[in-house]
Every structure is written in C-alpha cells, then in structure tokens.
Amino acid sequence: MSGKIAIQTTRLVKRFGENEVIKDCSMCIEEGTIYGFLGVNGAGKTTVFKLLIGLLTPDSGSVEILEHNMFQNRDKMLSQIGSLIETPTFYEHLSARKNLEIHLAYMGNYGYEIDKVLQMVGLSDVGEKAVVKFSLGMRQRLGIARALIHQPKILILDEPINGLDPMGIKAMRELFLSLAKEYGITILLSSHILSEIEHVADKIGVIVDGKIVCETDLAQVKAEYKNSLEDYFFTIMSGGKQL
Numbered sequence: 001m002s003g004k005i006a007i008q009t010t011r012l013v014k015r016f017g018e019n020e021v022i023k024d025c026s027m028c029i030e031e032g033t034i035y036g037f038l039g040v041n042g043a044g045k046t047t048v049f050k051l052l053i054g055l056l057t058p059d060s061g062s063v064e065i066l067e068h069n070m071f072q073n074r075d076k077m078l079s080q081i082g083s084l085i086e087t088p089t090f091y092e093h094l095s096a097r098k099n100l101e102i103h104l105a106y107m108g109n110y111g112y113e114i115d116k117v118l119q120m121v122g123l124s125d126v127g128e129k130a131v132v133k134f135s136l137g138m139r140q141r142l143g144i145a146r147a148l149i150h151q152p153k154i155l156i157l158d159e160p161i162n163g164l165d166p167m168g169i170k171a172m173r174e175l176f177l178s179l180a181k182e183y184g185i186t187i188l189l190s191s192h193i194l195s196e197i198e199h200v201a202d203k204i205g206v207i208v209d210g211k212i213v214c215e216t217d218l219a220q221v222k223a224e225y226k227n228s229l230e231d232y233f234f235t236i237m238s239g240g241k242q243l
C-alpha cells in the first residue's frame with residue numbers, strides 16, 4: 001500500500017428522472033488495496049461503478065482517480081482503469097485471443113502479452129477457441145482478462161465471480177490477491193458472496209439505498225464480529241451498530 005488514494009468520490013448524486021438512486025455517495029480507496037463493495041440488489045453498486053468509469057455522468061459530486069479529477073482528465077484516467085461491469089460481450093465467433101488482440105489494439109497496444117494474461121486467468125488451453133463455445137465461467141474469466149490486458153492501475157469488477165465453479169472462485173481469489181499485493185493494482189469489486197469478499201478485501205463499503213452507510217477496514221470487522229462479515233452485513237441491514 002502506498003498511502004496514495006486511487007479512487008475518491010465526494011458526495012456523488014445520480015438521478016434517473018425523479019428517482020435519486022445515488023445519494024451523497026463518498027468513498028475512498030487506497031492504492032494497492034482491495035475494496036469490497038456490498039449492498040443488496042438495487043442498492044446502487046452498478047450505478048456507482050458506471051459513474052466511476054464514465055458510462056454515466058453524475059448530477060453532482062466529484063470523482064478523483066489517482067488523485068486527478070476524472071472529468072477533466074477523462075481519457076487519461078480511463079486508460080488507467082480496467083472494468084468488468086454486468087455481462088461482458090465479445091465477438092462471439094472470434095477466439096479469446098483475437099478478442100483480446102482487438103481490445104489491446106483499441107487501448108493503444110500497450111499491455112501484457114496475450115499469453116500471459118490468458119495464463120493469469122486460467123484460459124491458456126482455450127485461447128484459440130471461439131467465444132461462442134465458452135461457458136459462463138469462461139466468459140467471466142475472459143472478461144477479467146480483457147479488463148487486465150492494458151495493465152491498468154485500477155480494476156473495477158462488478159460481480160466478477162458470478163458463474164464460476166469453486167475451483168474458478170479460488171483461482172480468481174488468488175489472482176485478485178496477487179494483482180493487489182505483487183502488482184500494486186487497486187481492486188474495487190462487488191459480490192453477493194460475502195465469504196469471498198471476506199477472503200480478499202482490505203476494506204469494505206456498504207451501500208444502502210444509494211448511500212454509503214459505512215466504510216470499514218475488514219480487520220476491524222473481523223475483530224468485532226468473530227463469526228463473519230455476514231453477521232456485520234446483516235447487522236447494518238437491520239439498522240444495527242456500525243463500526
């Protein structure tokens with residue numbers, strides 16, 4: 001951890017028509033750490049992710065990426081972010097390798113070797129296979145490979161372990177930990193599988209009805225809630241004590 005801030009949002013607000021879905025959302029994520037973003041269905045996680053990667057524009061508030069204002073340095077900041085938001089789409093009849101080549105060219109041809117990134121996500125054996133023949137889990141892995149290929153400093157992953165089998169989940173857990181600890185990549189991820197977040201996160205943020213209600217070091221949660229992050233999450237959801 002460098003002590004520098006990778007992502008900071010200040011009082012973000014996003015409305016869809018009359019509906020204010022993100023309310024006063026402030027979050028702070030240190031470089032080289034893993035931040036688990038938790039919330040029930042519809043709480044606003046994906047919307048925050050889309051605001052961070054410029055797919056949506058906030059009605060008010062600010063986003064700083066690597067200590068630069070996102071809206072004033074948009075292209076430069078976006079080149080530092082890799083993301084997997086919702087179900088990834090690919091050129092279905094092209095191979096995994098070709099899909100990655102196309103993305104790398106689009107991002108300016110700077111990044112990891114394709115073989116390296118296929119190996120990192122456990123797809124070395126199927127790099128030449130057409131994506132149309134991929135299972136859901138293989139697609140998730142390829143989505144993560146695509147998010148990684150241009151060597152971003154930040155990864156934003158919405159439900160990245162969806163569809164993975166237990167071996168795949170373990171492999172992703174190890175990948176996330178090594179990306180953060182060895183490569184210094186900052187990872188912001190959401191998951192409904194709290195035990196997985198518990199395995200990897202340094203810090204958690206909980207969003208309830210569009211508002212971040214707490215940001216806490218996971219070590220503190222573990223110290224106070226001996227059983228699990230799940231206990232803490234349910235305590236917050238039922239309006240109980242926050243750390």
Ligand SMILES: Nc1ncnc2c1ncn2[C@@H]1O[C@H](COP(=O)(O)OP(=O)(O)OP(=O)(O)O)[C@@H](O)[C@H]1O
Pocket residue numbers: 016021039040041042043044045046047048
């Ligand atoms: N484009 C849109 N237009 C209108 N409402 C939207 C739009 N996108 C999201 N919403 C609403 O914003 C709220 C937050 O949705 P969001 O997808 O961010 O939640 P989430 O926490 O990611 O949920 P999940 O865990 O189910 O993925 C929901 O009420 C949703 O219906």
